[in-house]
Structures are given as C-alpha cells and as structure tokens.
Amino acid sequence: MKEHFIRLYTYNHWANFQYFNFLKTIPAQQIPERIHLLASHVLTAQKLWLTRIQGNPDLSIHIWQTLPWETLENLAVENTHNWLTYLQNADQAEFDRIMAYENFQKIHYESIVSDIIIQCVNHATYHRAQYAVLIRQQLVITPPNTDFITFAREIA
Numbered sequence: 001m002k003e004h005f006i007r008l009y010t011y012n013h014w015a016n017f018q019y020f021n022f023l024k025t026i027p028a029q030q031i032p033e034r035i036h037l038l039a040s041h042v043l044t045a046q047k048l049w050l051t052r053i054q055g056n057p058d059l060s061i062h063i064w065q066t067l068p069w070e071t072l073e074n075l076a077v078e079n080t081h082n083w084l085t086y087l088q089n090a091d092q093a094e095f096d097r098i099m100a101y102e103n104f105q106k107i108h109y110e111s112i113v114s115d116i117i118i119q120c121v122n123h124a125t126y127h128r129a130q131y132a133v134l135i136r137q138q139l140v141i142t143p144p145n146t147d148f149i150t151f152a153r154e155i156a
Helices: 002-023 033-053 069-089 092-096 113-139 148-155
Strands: 098-102 108-112
Touching: 002 033, 002 069, 002 092, 002 113, 002 148, 033 069, 033 098, 033 113, 092 113, 098 113, 108 113
Parallel strands: none
Antiparallel strands: 098 108
C-alpha cells in the first residue's frame, strides 16, 4: 500500500505542475479566477490534512483563500515533499489508524488515515477536472492532459 500511495502523490505533483506550466503560457488576466481559487483550495487543503494526520492541525490555514501563483507553486513542492516523507515513514498500522478530527464547522469525525490519504489525491483530481472545463469554456483552448494513465506512460 505504501508504494501505491507514494505513486499517487508523485502523480499528484506531476499533474499540478502540468497545470502550473500550462497556465504560465496564458496572460495572467485571462486565467479564470475560479481556477486560481480552486488551486489555492486544493493545496491548502492538502497541507491541512497532513497536519491533522500528524496530530498538529494548523487551524490558521484558510482553505478558501486565493494565494499568489508563486506561493502556490512553492506550496505544491512543500506539500509533495512533506506527504512523501510522511508516506515513506508510515507503516500499515499508520495507514489503518482511525483518526479523530473536527472540520471548520466544529463537527467531530473519525476516519481511517488511508481514506484521508486517498481523499487528498482524489480531491485534487476532481478540481483539476474543473480547471479543464473552465479552460475549455472560457478560454476555448485545450487544457493539459492530467490523466493518471498519461502520467504512468510518461514515467515508464
């Protein structure tokens, strides 16, 4: 399971940078604001989830705040490093651990850590699909292909 999670987070990093590099080819004022907000949301949420898993939730993180693009790129690199370090040091007992936490509405939940690990990558994939729709609709251009199979082919 560990190697699978490491591969997913390596894919997540690749896919994020497919978009960062693509968006650099578009004048900043033409990039839909919704993409900027969603990119900020995804990366701050990934950081927050890891702090929760590690037992020190950073409640100063605002998951619906738009951050500068350069900050987002740096956060993406930081997140990848931190997630991969965590995953490399985790064992099956850690992946199976049930974790208690509160959301921003102070509602208490318990989740299996491996479900949260998967959630973070799926959440990012979901929002990258939204970027693609917005790019097609508002800019009428083809967005980058960030399908997992494309990543797998390139890595192979």
